[in-house]
Amino acid sequence: MFRASGRAGREEYQERLSLQRDEGKFAQGKIGLLQYVTVGVFLFLVGGYWNLQIRNEDVYSLKAERNRIKSFPIPAARGKILDRDGRVIVDNHSSFSVLLSRENLQEEHLAPIAEGLNLDYEELVARLNRFRKRPKYQALILKQELTPAEIAFVESHRDPDTFPELELIHTERRVYPGNGFAAHMLGYVGEISESELNQPEFVKNQPGDLVGKTGLERQYNDILTGEDGQRQVLVNNKGEERRVLGFKAAVPGESIQLTIDLDLQTVAELAMEGKRGAVVALDPRNGEVLALTSRPSYDLSKLASRDRGAEWREITTNPEKPLLNRAIQAQLAPGSTFKPFVALSALESGEVDENTSFGCGGGFNFFGRYFHCHKKSGHGGTSLKKALAQSCDVYFYQVGNRIGIDQIAKWAEIAGFGKKTGIDLPAEASGTLPSTKWKIRALRERWYGGDTISVSIGQGYLTATPIQLAHGMGGLVMGGVWHTPHLRKGDAPQKAARKAEIDLTHVRTIMDGVCDVVNGGGTAGRSRLPNGEFCGKTGTAQIASNEYQKAKGIRLKDNAWFVAFAPRVNPEIVVSVLWEEGEHGPDAALIARDVVKAYLDKRARKQYSQGAGEGVQVKLEQPAGLSSGERTAEND
Amino acid sequence: MTESRGLRDVDWTMLLIALLLAGIGILQIYSATQSEEGSSLWWKQLIFVGAGLLVFWVISHFDYHSFLGQAPYLYVVFTVILFGLMIFSRVVLGAKRWISLGGGMKLQPSEFMKIVLVLFMARFLADLKTESLDNVDLMKLMGIVFMPFVLVNLQPDLGTSLCYLPVLAVGLLLAGMNRQQAVVLLLIVMLVLPVGWFVLKDYQRARLTSFLDPAQDPQGSGYQVLQSKIAVGSGGMWGAGVTRGMQIQLQFLPFAHTDFIFAAFAEEHGFIGVVTVLGLYFLLLMQILQNAQTAPDRAGTAICMGVAGILLFHVLENVGMVAGLMPVAGIPLPLMSYGGSNILSVFIMLGLVNNVRLRRFLL
Numbered sequence: 001m002f003r004a005s006g007r008a009g010r011e012e013y014q015e016r017l018s019l020q021r022d023e024g025k026f027a028q029g030k031i032g033l034l035q036y037v038t039v040g041v042f043l044f045l046v047g048g049y050w051n052l053q054i055r056n057e058d059v060y061s062l063k064a065e066r067n068r069i070k071s072f073p074i075p076a077a078r079g080k081i082l083d084r085d086g087r088v089i090v091d092n093h094s095s096f097s098v099l100l101s102r103e104n105l106q107e108e109h110l111a112p113i114a115e116g117l118n119l120d121y122e123e124l125v126a127r128l129n130r131f132r133k134r135p136k137y138q139a140l141i142l143k144q145e146l147t148p149a150e151i152a153f154v155e156s157h158r159d160p161d162t163f164p165e166l167e168l169i170h171t172e173r174r175v176y177p178g179n180g181f182a183a184h185m186l187g188y189v190g191e192i193s194e195s196e197l198n199q200p201e202f203v204k205n206q207p208g209d210l211v212g213k214t215g216l217e218r219q220y221n222d223i224l225t226g227e228d229g230q231r232q233v234l235v236n237n238k239g240e241e242r243r244v245l246g247f248k249a250a251v252p253g254e255s256i257q258l259t260i261d262l263d264l265q266t267v268a269e270l271a272m273e274g275k276r277g278a279v280v281a282l283d284p285r286n287g288e289v290l291a292l293t294s295r296p297s298y299d300l301s302k303l304a305s306r307d308r309g310a311e312w313r314e315i316t317t318n319p320e321k322p323l324l325n326r327a328i329q330a331q332l333a334p335g336s337t338f339k340p341f342v343a344l345s346a347l348e349s350g351e352v353d354e355n356t357s358f359g360c361g362g363g364f365n366f367f368g369r370y371f372h373c374h375k376k377s378g379h380g381g382t383s384l385k386k387a388l389a390q391s392c393d394v395y396f397y398q399v400g401n402r403i404g405i406d407q408i409a410k411w412a413e414i415a416g417f418g419k420k421t422g423i424d425l426p427a428e429a430s431g432t433l434p435s436t437k438w439k440i441r442a443l444r445e446r447w448y449g450g451d452t453i454s455v456s457i458g459q460g461y462l463t464a465t466p467i468q469l470a471h472g473m474g475g476l477v478m479g480g481v482w483h484t485p486h487l488r489k490g491d492a493p494q495k496a497a498r499k500a501e502i503d504l505t506h507v508r509t510i511m512d513g514v515c516d517v518v519n520g521g522g523t524a525g526r527s528r529l530p531n532g533e534f535c536g537k538t539g540t541a542q543i544a545s546n547e548y549q550k551a552k553g554i555r556l557k558d559n560a561w562f563v564a565f566a567p568r569v570n571p572e573i574v575v576s577v578l579w580e581e582g583e584h585g586p587d588a589a590l591i592a593r594d595v596v597k598a599y600l601d602k603r604a605r606k607q608y609s610q611g612a613g614e615g616v617q618v619k620l621e622q623p624a625g626l627s628s629g630e631r632t633a634e635n636d
Numbered sequence: 637m638t639e640s641r642g643l644r645d646v647d648w649t650m651l652l653i654a655l656l657l658a659g660i661g662i663l664q665i666y667s668a669t670q671s672e673e674g675s676s677l678w679w680k681q682l683i684f685v686g687a688g689l690l691v692f693w694v695i696s697h698f699d700y701h702s703f704l705g706q707a708p709y710l711y712v713v714f715t716v717i718l719f720g721l722m723i724f725s726r727v728v729l730g731a732k733r734w735i736s737l738g739g740g741m742k743l744q745p746s747e748f749m750k751i752v753l754v755l756f757m758a759r760f761l762a763d764l765k766t767e768s769l770d771n772v773d774l775m776k777l778m779g780i781v782f783m784p785f786v787l788v789n790l791q792p793d794l795g796t797s798l799c800y801l802p803v804l805a806v807g808l809l810l811a812g813m814n815r816q817q818a819v820v821l822l823l824i825v826m827l828v829l830p831v832g833w834f835v836l837k838d839y840q841r842a843r844l845t846s847f848l849d850p851a852q853d854p855q856g857s858g859y860q861v862l863q864s865k866i867a868v869g870s871g872g873m874w875g876a877g878v879t880r881g882m883q884i885q886l887q888f889l890p891f892a893h894t895d896f897i898f899a900a901f902a903e904e905h906g907f908i909g910v911v912t913v914l915g916l917y918f919l920l921l922m923q924i925l926q927n928a929q930t931a932p933d934r935a936g937t938a939i940c941m942g943v944a945g946i947l948l949f950h951v952l953e954n955v956g957m958v959a960g961l962m963p964v965a966g967i968p969l970p971l972m973s974y975g976g977s978n979i980l981s982v983f984i985m986l987g988l989v990n991n992v993r994l995r996r997f998l999l
Binding site: 030031033034035037038039041042044045046048049050052053054056057059060061063064067068234235 | 806809810863865866867868869870871872873882883886888902906907910911914917918921922925928929937941944945948951952955956959960961
């Protein structure tokens with residue numbers, strides 16, 4: 001190694017040392033300067049690392065995590081919607097969706113991606129802009145229900161070298177019945193909007209989620225929506241998966257069972273095909289809605305699908321307003337279908353009894369104003385039952401005049417008019433129940449006797465929805481127990497029942513009168529069922545007053561109404577029918593009859609098959625609800 | 637030719653610190669590359685360090701005055717090589733910094749030019765007759781450094797060429813540049829800087845500016861700095877542990893075993909590890925400057941200070957860039973970054989310092 005030199009003497013060293021010292025003085029300050037610079041550099045570096053590693057550790061740890069942990073959502077299937085017998089109405093089918101990871105998005109990829117997925121480029125950019133404020137790690141559902149070609153496109157391009165921002169995920173697509181079947185009631189799902197995202201109702205949702213937009217899908221969105229799962233993976237800088245860190249399976253949404261009977265619903269849908277109006281059938285004993293349809297309708301699957309745009313424009317600009325759920329939103333004069341409630345008011349007020357009779361000469365002169373009866377020749381001497389059966393207007397003019405509007409309003413309100421029934425659907429309308437107070441409040445005008453005359457036959461200021469009519473009649477035939485109509489089975493409707501003290505003989509009188517409409521030579525004799533179990537009240541309501549129509553030189557067809565119940569004793573079903581511009585109430589009765597017949601037939605089939613099993617004779621149920629002295633089908 | 641005093645005069649402190657740093661480097665190279673299949677880079681680095689020790693011994697053996705005698709020739713030879721490389725890199729697309737020595741070994745002449753410059757500068761200073769620097773000598777000194785600076789810059793290798801500047805700075809400092817000259821020089825630099833800006837390639841400009849705001853272009857030039865800062869920052873106080881730095885293991889951080897090895901180290905060993913390693917570098921530099929103080933003559937002092945200047949600049953630039961404190965330039969971290977040229981050139985430099993130390997009582 002390094003051998004020491006023995007030749008150099010001590011003195012020589014010292015001489016050189018002194019020389020070196022002189023030189024050292026020359027360099028001394030300069031070495032010191034470099035030392036200071038060195039100290040400064042190291043302090044600067046340590047300070048910088050302190051700032052990064054100690055002061056901002058959290059910031060960078062989070063960034064590091066974002067870097068390497070990627071999570072893919074596993075969308076949960078929505079719950080199914082079943083009818084009362086468990087038959088599937090709304091189902092799911094397997095489909096594929098493509099996700100866009102916004103973290104990895106490269107702007108120049110957008111155009112080729114849009115092209116490959118048949119998406120509108122401008123629309124895509126607009127959508128991305130809408131989600132700009134959301135955290136970047138939330139992926140966006142680019143497109144759902146991919147076609148095989150689109151799936152192939154994603155599969156072949158989602159590798160790290162081409163479009164690393166694409167991800168294919170399996171989703172459950174909503175499948176609705178076609179032909180507009182029960183569309184308003186069921187509602188549809190759509191991608192959550194930016195405004196919905198800010199509502200507390202959708203606090204669990206993320207952009208791109210599908211949520212119920214209308215109808216039951218909206219009403220029971222919470223139940224139907226499952227819990228999305230997710231897969232967390234460790235990825236490297238190329239986005240390649242290295243390890244699965246966590247997996248949470250999706251929890252599918254709960255299915256909901258409806259009170260709807262698919263058979264009755266089908267009958268109602270078919271009966272209303274091509275018409276404008278609504279049918280509501282419910283069980284008056286508990287408020288269960290058995291059928292609910294509104295026409296015109298629209299194809300749900302088209303609204304839930306990707307070419308929603310065109311369909312949406314079609315529907316929203318259609319003058320027939322197919323988006324309106326007429327069953328709960330159409331607010332129209334109920335016409336003569338309101339007479340049973342006027343009759344109830346009259347009997348309960350004590351001003352009129354079963355035998356009170358008025359003469360009908362085809363019209364009624366009220367302070368110089370002449371109110372026509374629909375029968376120009378008049379009904380002659382008319383009792384309450386006959387007035388109901390023949391729908392005598394003059395009788396009800398007189399009754400209304402005698403008891404006054406507030407007495408009518410009192411009982412009509414008990415029967416549920418003028419307010420929402422509380423059915424479990426969004427956006428129900430309340431209709432209008434006029435009274436003296438109402439008129440002052442709403443129109444700042446006092447009530448006139450002539451106003452009462454109009455309301456007495458279900459016209460004037462009075463409007464009602466088909467569901468209100470069915471609900472009102474249901475409570476009436478139950479002897480004064482009004483159950484809240486509801487679509488979801490087992491929704492504890494009993495609690496929501498309203499009871500009123502009503503003399504049951506009054507109820508029986510009205511029911512008899514209403515049954516005569518169909519079975520006793522009344523206005524709807526054509527719709528009689530052979531067993532005489534079908535009862536109901538017709539209504540033919542003007543859309544606008546005759547004066548208005550004359551002044552405008554137009555002739556508007558009347559709306560046809562019918563409100564029915566069956567069987568005549570211990571009713572199990574109430575049906576209301578609205579046929580806009582159907583002209584004749586008795587025609588609406590035929591629709592109600594079809595629904596009731598379907599119900600009674602089905603019930604008979606069930607009893608027959610049960611009876612056959614138990615060896616028991618088939619028989620109609622004996623009256624049980626109403627007390628003695630009532631009429632049965634046999635002694636009618 | 638004078639002879640050294642023996643084994644006990646070897647600067648063991650300096651050598652020990654250097655070996656410690658090289659050892660930490662090897663461990664870190666192992667950690668950063670162990671997820672890659674068939675990686676034996678740490679093993680290669682170990683061999684480089686062994687070779688470095690050998691070179692250290694050889695360099696220490698010959699009196700540094702003989703190197704000073706050879707310095708002008710070395711300077712000419714390396715300038716010619718750099719010129720050749722520059723021509724070559726112009727013809728062949730991209731940078732051409734290495735000369736293949738066969739057997740997969742390649743050396744980077746620009747790296748060794750630093751040492752030649754240190755020696756040439758020391759010789760130049762020793763030959764100076766005056767205590768202060770006259771303008772002619774000033775121009776000469778600058779010319780000596782600027783020639784290779786421009787050649788390497790044209791390779792293009794901005795990082796390495798920048799490392800020549802500390803040599804010039806130390807040279808000017810030691811030569812006794814007066815205040816007036818310093819001011820004029822500064823003015824010239826300020827005038828030349830904008831011109832230099834236009835000479836730079838786009839990506840070089842981007843690298844220089846992106847450290848100020850790496851988020852500006854996270855996928856492009858800012859990516860490395862951003863990922864590097866994430867690695868460093870997420871290390872925290874104690875670090876993630878050996879082979880546990882996710883930024884490195886998942887390859888979010890490019891060059892984790894070469895230029896950005898300190899980011900990998902900082903992620904896995906935290907602030908404690910950073911301070912420890914910086915402490916070692918500090919001690920190393922202080923030890924070198926100590927040797928500058930005890931050097932027997934001007935040339936010896938100049939050699940030690942030149943080496944200190946180069947190493948200080950390397951540490952400042954590399955450690956600083958990793959934390960986003962300095963612009964990104966391709967400068968390895970002495971002793972720790974993977975690479976034969978890096979290890980060998982540092983051990984040559986330390987050998988020279990040791991050489992000066994061994995002869996501190998001799999002239």
